Amino acid sequence: MDFRQLGNFLHVAELQSLSRAASVLRVAQPALSRQIKSLEEELGVQLLQRHGWGVTPTPAGRVLMEHARRVLKEVGAARDAVQAYQMEPSGTVTFGTPTSLGSVMLPGLAARFRRTAPKVRLHLVEGFSASIHEWVLSGRLDLAVLYETKTMGSLATTPLLEEFMVLLGPAGRFGRGDELDLAEVAGLDLILPARPHRLRLLVDQAFAERDLSCEPVLEVDALPALIELVRMGEGCTLLPFSCVSALVEEGRLSAAAVVPAIRRSLVLARPPDRIPTPASEALERAVLAFIQAQAATLRWTVPKAVQNTVLTSPDTEEAGSTAA
Structure with a gap:
């Protein structure tokens, strides 16, 4: 088994077609078929179930797919890390955020990063916080924003920002400067994510601390x-x-503060034991600069450590222009 075999098998399994994989890989389909057969004979198990319309991975094939992804990612990371020291940052980095931050953070960050590290290919992901946590823990993500919890495991984390939750209603429902006690909020018709969504857990905890029930x-x-x-x-x-924030500013939604405040803390997380590369370090600087530049507009509270890092990073000038 070699890296090329693993890569070719992964293409076939993901595309569920030998012919499509052969076209993408630019190899002859019979040669690709022989590679897969040789791999199955070497491992002593069937990896793909053949059908008239294509192929699907067997249970053993799905296990090999997961291992192949990790192995090939590590090989690519090793190559990129070594080559990166001979030139400006290059290679590929993957970055993930919870869904609640995706539309707010990913477009602006991508635009900033393309200017500061044009040779790095950036892969952006958003998803449920539990999924993002799992992906960064397994090394599928190089960097991610996560809710700060007591179950961060072995992840390397840096405090990133704090923000408050607000009560949202249709246009005109709340006036600027309105505040509602949590007991008043409990009496409203609430629409919330289901458990175990992290935002829902934060809301449930806030209600429980006041001996209130929350039934959306x-x-x-x-x-x-x-x-x-x-x-x-x-x-x-x-x-x-x-x-x-944009919908409130445009008047399409209205917002009121909640007393006592419901706060969430976010951290920047990295896989355990992953050696930083120039590309991942450049991405981390871009993330910190973006957070600092948008803090006032998006009502983020940024730790002093982040502010100090931004002030001494090469992206400082870029951060200032974005904030302006």
């Missing part, structure tokens, strides 16, 4: 749909202000 009229895990339902007047919700 709707549970919606798709953030765009949840926000649209609130805009339509179907209920209210509790979300970090950064998720909806």
